Amino acid sequence: MASSIETNQALCNSRGESPGLCGLCDVRDHSVCVEFGPREMAQAERTMARRTVARKHAIMSEGEPNDSLFVVTQGSFLLSKYLEDGRRQVTGFIFKGDLMGVRPTQQSAYTAEALEDSLVCTFSHHYLDEVAKTAPGVKDRLIARGQNEYHRAQDHIVLLGKKTADERVSSFFIQLAKSIGQDLGEGRLEAPLSMARQDIADYLGLRLETLSRTLGSLKSKGIIDSISRKNVVVKT
Amino acid sequence: MASSIETNQALCNSRGESPGLCGLCDVRDHSVCVEFGPREMAQAERTMARRTVARKHAIMSEGEPNDSLFVVTQGSFLLSKYLEDGRRQVTGFIFKGDLMGVRPTQQSAYTAEALEDSLVCTFSHHYLDEVAKTAPGVKDRLIARGQNEYHRAQDHIVLLGKKTADERVSSFFIQLAKSIGQDLGEGRLEAPLSMARQDIADYLGLRLETLSRTLGSLKSKGIIDSISRKNVVVKT
DNA sequence: CGATAAGTTGACATGTCTCAAACTGAGTGG
DNA sequence: CCACTCAGTTTGAGACATGTCAACTTATCG
Structure with missing residues (x-):
């Protein structure tokens, strides 16, 4: 997964502040x-x-x-x-x-x-x-x-090489939330989901059904607060 | 795995042929x-x-x-x-x-x-x-x-994400043989093994025992000609 | 509100893991 | 030259996590 903006710098900046x-x-x-x-x-x-x-x-x-x-x-x-x-x-x-x-x-x-x-x-x-x-x-x-x-x-x-399904799924959502999510307070982070379940499964090396079941398990464990098609809220 | 010398270039060369x-x-x-x-x-x-x-x-x-x-x-x-x-x-x-x-x-x-x-x-x-x-x-x-x-x-x-144990092991040895092996003729390539079984297993995301069993299976299938601690001969 | 895609749940199958035991080969010393 | 050793590797039997296939539910959008 890509770690969006925070730490790194991409390519553009006007040192001479042109207003284009x-x-x-x-x-x-x-x-x-x-x-x-x-x-x-x-x-x-x-x-x-x-x-x-x-x-x-x-x-x-x-x-x-x-x-x-x-x-x-x-x-x-x-x-x-x-x-x-x-x-x-x-x-x-x-x-x-x-x-x-x-x-x-x-x-x-x-x-x-x-x-x-x-x-x-x-x-x-x-x-x-x-x-x-x-x-x-x-x-x-x-x-x-x-x-x-x-x-x-x-x-x-x-x-992919060493983590279990549970670990893969929680690592993914926590990293996603940290990189593109916004803080809701109380250690909760919300992130938009532009990708489908199948995309996430294919990223994590899991089947769609396994991802779905794991998601349920993480919700009951409280690691994931809520998840819909377009949004996820994780607790850290 | 690293693809040794062939295709890429590293860093050193004397355009002016100094004999150092x-x-x-x-x-x-x-x-x-x-x-x-x-x-x-x-x-x-x-x-x-x-x-x-x-x-x-x-x-x-x-x-x-x-x-x-x-x-x-x-x-x-x-x-x-x-x-x-x-x-x-x-x-x-x-x-x-x-x-x-x-x-x-x-x-x-x-x-x-x-x-x-x-x-x-x-x-x-x-x-x-x-x-x-x-x-x-x-x-x-x-x-x-x-x-x-x-x-x-x-x-x-x-x-790691999509291949079966059989595929992982054969991919690994074939790529290894192609990158550092030498041609023995008749489509056979021999490569030295400087790493232990455990290292290979940790690379492939498999347990040592699974690698060992898979190796046996590949030998009987003829994909691997022979393998010892220090050497492997693969057929392509 | 019906049609369709997306996601979830269930029941069972299986590939890989786990733990334990046996084997092998290279080095060492008698 | 033969035990002996010890790490590395292989083999065996059973357990379990994840995969498979099918049915069901829920969102989305005209």
């Missing part, structure tokens, strides 16, 4: 663009494409080439990989402030599809390479983001 | 150093430390700071993470030509310990940042390596 679209962007401070100087900012506003992605539509597909970096400014995405026989593994969820496509590639390693109507800023890597010549911090930020992806993947590996 | 130690290094063309010019090479040979790591000794520890990049020139390493109660998940194996520590960090995400007496070149990230000023390709190489790690981790996630 980027100047108003609410993920700017957490993105690659933080590294852009006023000149790059102005150029970015012309060069960069803002793109809407409709629910269920892919912005990257496993095996297809991709030469852009995407910064999610609204909405959320699901990352997945398929085995030849159609079994699907969800490898991550992406939220506002997260990046996709840290490196250009002939064959994307995974598919990224929108879980809801979403909005992304796209930067071609060709353009980023240019920017990097005068703003070297951009590359460091990409390295850092890439490492974050890797570390999240390692946590996911531990979850 | 680096000039003789057999992983040079696959490493970061490929990007170094003659000047950087000469400097590297003075600055960089070659270090031996004894079997079972850690070169990085989960939670401990690390500010160096390691290039494995001999031997192999095991990467692992632990849950609070001591359960261990092996997140990867590292072989000759692979990198560890792509980014400096206050808290390493995992532990890396030598599976056999090994040899690494260590570059401080402080030094690499200097080099990057005149050899910008170094950063790109680190981004690329970081992404490779991430993609391998995603494959690992699919293995």
Whole structure:
């Protein structure tokens, strides 16, 4: 799962406070663009494409080439990989402030599809390479983001390799709530759920039915306060 | 698991063919150093430390700071993470030509310990940042390596989340043989095993006993030709 | 308010785990 | 060159967590 905004920075920021679209962007401070100087900012506003992605539509597909970096400014995405026989593994969820496509590639390693109507800023890597010549911090930020992806993947590996169904489900919801939830007080956190049960099950390496049963068990244990299709409240 | 040398490049290479130690290094063309010019090479040979790591000794520890990049020139390493109660998940194996520590960090995400007496070149990230000023390709190489790690981790996630014990074990040995094995002809590949059964089981998210039984089953199916403590021959 | 997709619950099957015992092979010393 | 040892590995029998398949319930949306 992706750890949204808090700790990391994404790509956009105007050091010279230009009042353009980027100047108003609410993920700017957490993105690659933080590294852009006023000149790059102005150029970015012309060069960069803002793109809407409709629910269920892919912005990257496993095996297809991709030469852009995407910064999610609204909405959320699901990352997945398929085995030849159609079994699907969800490898991550992406939220506002997260990046996709840290490196250009002939064959994307995974598919990224929108879980809801979403909005992304796209930067071609060709353009980023240019920017990097005068703003070297951009590359460091990409390295850092890439490492974050890797570390999240390692946590996911531990979850799948060593945790029980109960542990997987509670780890997932607690992490989700901590990363995108809001505090309701009394140690309760509420988070919106843009993904379906099947998506969560495919992320956790469980069957839909097992997830559903486990959810019931966690509710009775008080770890999960309430859960509906679109919302969850967890206690910590 | 790490995909050794073939496809990727690591860090070292003398474009100006200096006949120093680096000039003789057999992983040079696959490493970061490929990007170094003659000047950087000469400097590297003075600055960089070659270090031996004894079997079972850690070169990085989960939670401990690390500010160096390691290039494995001999031997192999095991990467692992632990849950609070001591359960261990092996997140990867590292072989000759692979990198560890792509980014400096206050808290390493995992532990890396030598599976056999090994040899690494260590570059401080402080030094690499200097080099990057005149050899910008170094950063790109680190981004690329970081992404490779991430993609391998995603494959690992699919293995743990969706594959059966049989599939996990055969995937593991086939990938191992393809990456570090040598061709015996007739579609047979032989690879040395520097890790114990327990290490492999912890990598595959299986119990030792399940791995052992599965190995027997794969032998009778002909997917594994033979396997001992130190060697495996797989048929493809 | 009916139609359809999404989620839950039930009963049973099975793959993997658990615990215990037996085996194997490399090193050591008599 | 033969016990002896000890860690590593394999085998056995039974338990249990999760998977499977089917029926049922609940949300969502025209």
